[in-house]
Amino acid sequence: MRLMACVIGACAIACIGAALWLLIVTAKYAGSEGYAPHSAAMPGYAAGGLEADGDGIxxxxxxxxxxxxxxxxxxxxxxxxP
Known part of the structure; x- marks a missing residue:
């Protein structure tokens, strides 16, 4: 069981590392000028009390x-x- 735990733990560390990297890259892109360059000219869109601001990325x-x-x-x- 401990060997399997080590393998799964290594996969968990890899997933968490990749997720943190992906979140950092996505945050840099979402804060840049290249993300939705013409969004300032468009009115806000709201449906069901939620605003579609692009946080789904x-x-x-x-x-x-x-x-x-x-x-x-x-x-x-x-x-x-055990």
């Missing part, structure tokens, strides 16, 4: 982070089994 990074946390928790539980 962070979803892949957050999803990868959630997968990494899940794998890390799973590896921790496997490590503690």
């Amino acid at each position: 962070f979803f892949p990074g957050l999803l990868l982070l959630a997968v990494g946390v899940f794998l890390g928790k799973w590896a921790w539980n496997l490590w503690r089994q």
Whole structure:
């Protein structure tokens, strides 16, 4: 079980590292002039109390982070089994 926990833990570390890298790259892009260059001229769009401001580009990074946390928790539980 401990060997499997090590393999899953390595996958968790890789997922968390990739997620942090992806979130940093996405944040740099979202704050740059290249992201939605003509959005200032368009009126805001709201539906159901939520504004469509483009924050959905962070979803892949957050999803990868959630997968990494899940794998890390799973590896921790496997490590503690007798």
